[in-house]
Amino acid sequence: MFQTSLCKLLGIKYPIIQGALGGTTRPISDPTLVAAVSNAGGLGILATWNLPDRLILKEIDRVRHLTDRPFGVNIAATHSSYDFSKKAGLLAKEGIRIVTTGRGDPKIPAVSILKDQGIKVLPVVANVKQAISLENKGADAIIASGLEAGGHVGNITTFSLVPQVVDSVKVPVVAAGGIGDARGLLAALVLGASGIQMGTRFIATHESIAPLDIKKRILYASSEDTVVTTLRTGSPTRTLRTAFTEKWEELIKSGASVDEIKDFRRKVLKRTRGNIEEDTVGAGQVCGLIRELKSVRQIIECIIKDASTIYMGLKENGKALE
Template identity: 35%
Template sequence: MIGQLLRTPFTDLVGVLHPVVQTGMGWVSGPRLVSGTANAGGLGILASATMTFDELEKAIIEVKSRTDAPFGVNLRADAGDAADRCRLLIDYEVKVASFALAPKPELIARLKEHDVVVMPSIGAAKHAKKVAAWGADAVMVQGGEGGGHTGPVPTTLLLPTVLDAVDIPVVAAGGFFDGRGLAAALSYGAAGVGMGTRFLLTQDSAVPDAVKQLYLERGLTDTVVTAKVDGMPHRMLRTDLVEELEETSAVRRMGPTLRRTAAFKRESGMSWTELLKDGREMRKRQGRTLGQMALAANTPMMLKAGLVEGDTTAGVLASGQVVGVIDDLPTCEELVDRVVTQAAAELRRASAYVV
C-alpha cells in the first residue's frame, strides 16, 4: 500500500489515507471486499440492506477481525429496524453510516453523538441541502452513469450543482474507474470519489468469476436503465432476461414477482406484517406507487440470483456504464494504489497550465 498522496476534507473527516470509496452494493460489498478496500487505504462500505440484523452483526465483526482501518455500513433509512442497526454501528464503533435515503434528523443526531460520520447518498442539490441542514457530515452524489438505482442527470452536471449547494465534503459517484476521474472530481471541488462497478470487478469481490468475465466482455452501450424490475429506474447489464422483462406486460410479471416476494420474506426473516410496514414506509418517504411497492422485493432476489448464484437466466446484474472501459481484475490494493498515483500525477501535470 502506498502512502498518502492526496489529502482532502473527506480523508480528514473519515481518517482514511485515500479519497476513494467502495460503495455499498447489495450482495457484493461483503466483509472480504470491504476489508480489502480498507486495508488499501480507502473506505470500504458494507451493504446491509440484503442482510438480516444478525448477518450484519456477524459481518461487522468479521470486517473488524480483518482490518483496523475505518470502514462504513450502508443502511436503509426507511427500514423498520434502522434504529437498531444504527445501535450496532455505535456499539462496534463503525466509523461511517452511509444511507441510500435521507435518515431522519434524530437518527443523524444520535449517530453523531457517538462520533459516527453520517454520509447519505443523494441525487439532487435540494436533497443535499436538506441533509446538510439536518447535520449530515458529508454526502455522496451519484450521477446517471452509475449502476443500480440511478437518476437521469450525468455526474458532470449534477456534481457542480451539489457543490454549489453545500459546504460539507462531497463524494462524487457515477462514471469513475481510474485516477483521471479522481483528479477531475477533485478539480470540480469534490473531496473524493465513490466506485461500485470498478470494485465489483476486483479479485477481492466475491462475485462468481464467470459473472465477472461476463462484465469484462461488455461495452459502453451494453447497460440499460429499466423500471421493470422494481418500478424504479435501475441501471444494469443488458441481458436476455432484462430484454424479456422490458417486453413483458405487468400482468405476466405478477406471478414471478409474488414468488420472489415470498422468497425475499424467507431470506430476510421478516414477517408479512413487517414487509407491509416497510412497504408503507417506502410509499411515504419515496413516493412509490402501489405497483412499485409490489415490485420492491424483486430487486434483492434477482440481484442475488445473478451476483451470488451466477444464474443470469433468473437474475439481473447491476452495472455502471464504466463496465465498457474495464478490462482487468486487480486486487483492491492494486486498484487503489494506481487510482491515487495516477490522480496525483494528473493534478501535477494540470498545474503546469497555471500561469
C-alpha cells in the same frame, strides 16, 4: 497530494470510498472486499442488504479481524423509524462510526437517528434538493451519485450533478457514478468534490466474491451494455443488460397490465440464481473502462500514481502556456 477534507473527516489515506455492493443472494461488498479497500488506504463499506442483525454483527467482526483501518456500514433508510433506530443502536454499540445511506432523502429521520448515536453519516443523493435537505438534517458529507452509476439511480449525470451539489452545501461532497480510474478522481476534484466513490470497479477485483461470469461480463461490456430498469425493486436501477431485462422491457412496451407486471416481478424474485441471463446484475456505465481483473490494492495505488502523473503533466502544460 490527495489528502482532502474527506480524508480528514473519515481518517483515511486516500479520498476513495468503495460503494456498498448488493448481490442476488448475499452482498458483494463482504468483509474480504471491505478490508482490502481499507487496507489499501480507502474506505471500505460493508453492505447489509437482506442480512439479519446477527449476521451483520458477524460480518463486522470479520472485517475487524482483517483490518484495523476505518471502514463503514451501509444501511437502507427504508425501514420504520423504530426499526432504523434499533439498527443504528446496534451499529453504535459495535463501535461503528461511519454509515452511508442510499435512496436519497428518506421519509424517516435517518440522519438524526444516526447522529444521536455518534455516527458520521454520508447519504447518497441524486439531486441538489436531496443534498440540501440532508445537510440541513446533519449529514457529515454528501455522496452525489449520477445516473451513470450502477444500482439505484436518478436522472442527472455525474458531471452536471457534482458541481451543483458542491455549490449548494458546505460539507464535503463525494462524486459517484462513472468513475473508475485516475482521470475520474482528478475530474471529481476539479468539479469541487473532496473524493470519489466507486462500486462497479471493485466488483471486477480478485477479492470480490462476485461470480466469475459476472466479472467477465463487466470486463467485456461496453457502456451500452447497461440498462436502467425497474425490474428488481420497482425503482430505477442500472444493471447489466441480460435476456431477463430484455423480457422485462418487452413486457412494459407491450402495455401489460399491472397484475401481469407484478406477476413477472414476483417470479423474478423467487427464481433460483445462477444463470446471469436469468437475473439482474447491478453495474454502472463505467464498465466500458474496465478491461482487466486486478487486486483492490493495484486499483487504488494505480489511481493515485496515475493521478499524480496527470496532475504534474497539467502543471507543466500550464507553465508552457504562460
